[in-house]
Amino acid sequence: MSTVAASLAHRHSRLDHVEPALVALLRQLDPLLVVACLIGSHVIYGKALSMATIALALLAFIICRQLFGRFDPPLSGFLRTHSRILLQWSAVVALLLLCGFAFKVSAVFSRKALLTWFVVTPTALCVAQALRSRVQKLVTHSTAAPRYIIIGVNDVGLELARRLPEAGFSGYFDFRSPERITPLVNPAKFAGPCSNVADYVRSHGVSIVYIALPLAKAPRISELVNALRDTTASVYFIPDVFAFDLIQGRLVEINGMPAMSVCDTPFHGMDAVLKRVMDIALAGFGLLALLPVLVVIAVAVKLTSPGPVFFRQRRYGLNGEEIRIYKFRSMTVCEDGPQVTQVTHWDSRVTPLGRFLRRASLDELPQLLNVLQGSMSLVGPRPHAVAHNEKYRALIDGYMLRHKVRPGITGLAQVNGLRGETETLEKMSARVRYDLEYLRDWSPWLDVKILFWSLGVIWDDRKRAY
Helix, strand or coil, rough: CCCHHHHHHHCCCCCCCCHHHHHHHHCCCCHHHHHHHHHHHHCCCCCCCCCCHHHHHHHHHHHHHHHCCCCCCCCCCHHHHHHHHHHHHHHHHHHHHHHHHHCCCHHCCHHHHHHHHHHHHHHHHEEEEEEEHHHHHHHHHHCCCCEEEEECHHHHHHHHHEEEEEECCEEEECCCCHHHHHCCCCCHHHEEHHHHHHHHHCCCCCCCECCCCCHHHHHHHHHHHHHHHCCCCEECCCCCCCHHECCCEEEECCCEEEEEEEEEECCCCCHHHHHHHHHHHHHHHHHHHHHHHHHHHHHHHHHHCCCCCCCEEECEEEEEEEEEEEECEEECCCCCCCCCCCCCCCCCCHHHHHHHHHHHHHHHCCHHHHHHCCCEECCCCCCEHHHHHHHHHCCCCCCCHHCCCCEECCCCHHHHHHCCCEEEEEEHHHHHHHHHHHHHHHCCCHHHHHHHHHHHHHHHHCCCCC
């Protein structure tokens, strides 16, 4: 092993955030707040704290530590933040109820106390979040806020200044001359050339230095970092990762080594668990509730036209692996070869019953079995026939990225008017753009909204679908 490799082998990094200590402390109190609400709900009704209640409190604490322990994006907004809290708490309640019914211990607890706990806790969590936001604003915008500078007058540096509190900002530095900087920023905010950075930091009591230079400036960045080692300032490098088309861009840690995710699936850790739990619960409930409808449709398909009840076709699933999806047969043919012709308006291959099933999207109901199997999800990019995949992956940039998640029965493209036939390349490109937007912006709340929107789309399109 070389000297450089040997030195790297003993180095590691960790992912963290730089929020004020008081805000970080308040964030860690959320699981304790959940436990406090549980105890308070029992005290209100005069219920003693039994061993079962203590075990419930411990289980709730462990689950909440996993769900509530992640960093909340500061720019998520009021509605999105509180929606996330409600969804996270709903997931906790669902898991606790599942455990209670599985181990047959639900009768041990007071229903009044538990119902009160379920209702009061999300309110308390939202109040705690509002308090944290208020404390963070007071700390970061106070006159005691640390002084900082930004090295790099470019898109990244300007955007960083917009997101940071104005209190404590001492100015920009750059390698370029003031004449070239003036069109980009107010001259009063330009503190000087990069050659004077270390002296300026020492003489003006600067606590934080943000380096927002492009990666092409690596040698100069190294010189700056070495010069700043003679100061007491904290130094942060802000790479211009926005030069890439990010799909679930995030900072990750790979066994102690930092990495930037440029293109990734949104489903890691508890997000993957939450997504799968929602799929299993809703698909299982849907199959049980719609069982009589499924039986009637199966019998009708068999009696009205020759052929199998179910239409099975090869599609690409997660990571581009081949899967077989199930649908009620709505046509006189079951195409699944190198050439698959999309259904057109008044297609002669569609049976009279099949036309009704397609308009009401009832032919898609057997895909609930795919969801339970794990080859599909309720919400995600719609799977295309293998023949269509092979055709469009060569024509549309980023087409295969849509397979970084499980395909869905419905998706963002479908609720935005791209349901059914995509007879032109422009329509397919638009569908792929929505699929990639889904990957970028996924959240449990987005899945819930798409499911409700889908019901409205099916109703509105019942006369236009074919």
